[in-house]
Amino acid sequence: MKPFGVLTAPAAPFLHDNIDTDIIIRIERLVGLMGHADLGRWCFELLRYLPDGSENQDFILNQEPYRKSEVLLAGANFGCGSSREGAVWALMGMGLKAVLAPSFGQIFYNNCFQNGMLPVVLTRASIEEIICELKPDTATTSVTVDLERQLVVSPSGREYSFETPPLRRQALLEGLETDDLSHTLKREAAIAAYQARDRQRRPWIYESVEVQS
Numbered sequence: 001m002k003p004f005g006v007l008t009a010p011a012a013p014f015l016h017d018n019i020d021t022d023i024i025i026r027i028e029r030l031v032g033l034m035g036h037a038d039l040g041r042w043c044f045e046l047l048r049y050l051p052d053g054s055e056n057q058d059f060i061l062n063q064e065p066y067r068k069s070e071v072l073l074a075g076a077n078f079g080c081g082s083s084r085e086g087a088v089w090a091l092m093g094m095g096l097k098a099v100l101a102p103s104f105g106q107i108f109y110n111n112c113f114q115n116g117m118l119p120v121v122l123t124r125a126s127i128e129e130i131i132c133e134l135k136p137d138t139a140t141t142s143v144t145v146d147l148e149r150q151l152v153v154s155p156s157g158r159e160y161s162f163e164t165p166p167l168r169r170q171a172l173l174e175g176l177e178t179d180d181l182s183h184t185l186k187r188e189a190a191i192a193a194y195q196a197r198d199r200q201r202r203p204w205i206y207e208s209v210e211v212q213s
Helices: 085-093 106-115 124-133 166-174 180-186 188-201 204-212
Strands: 006-014 071-074 098-101 118-121 142-146 151-153 159-161
Touching: 071 124, 071 142, 085 106, 098 124, 106 118, 106 166
Parallel strands: 006 071, 071 098, 098 118
Antiparallel strands: 006 142, 142 151, 151 159
16 A cells, blocks of 8 residues: 655545545445456446436536546445445545545545545535636645645635544554454564574473474
8 A cells, every 4th residue: 555645636626525435436436346456437426427328518527627536525425335445446546536525424534544535524615615626727626735744725725723643643654454354464584583582582382382383
């Protein structure tokens, strides 16, 4: 997983509430999935395409200059609904790296960290202020998301602070998985050193284990 430090990138306004994982990616697209590299083309499928398969020009991420957005300015309860890690894969496959919203579905929020995407909780008023500063006609749409300082910086330079769970923040900064096994493996050298000392101090404890192995 790539480290997430400071991201300065185009942002797209998508201030709709209750965007669930079914809207982000249909379950049919995940059936029999062998990998998730190509899920980006199915992200927001029902909003993004017309019935004939052509692009829906009313959908914000089909419009210039928002096609290359890496930050999504979303509404409340983003990612609610069924547990679906593929929703995060689809968003990332579309090029998104951070989602700013007033609130998130809890499982989706956790899945973001697990896969290297940053979910940022900001008030709706703050997100609306940032959206008001976007000037697509002059391509002024870049927003900075600084995980190190836990700040979002608007196009005009206005700063908004946010909080991230400490362990998840550190894992993203270092590009580590956020599961318990990854945290344990990070301390592998210390664990091995302890086991070596303990084996010398209490060798009888390890005798039965060595015989079985």
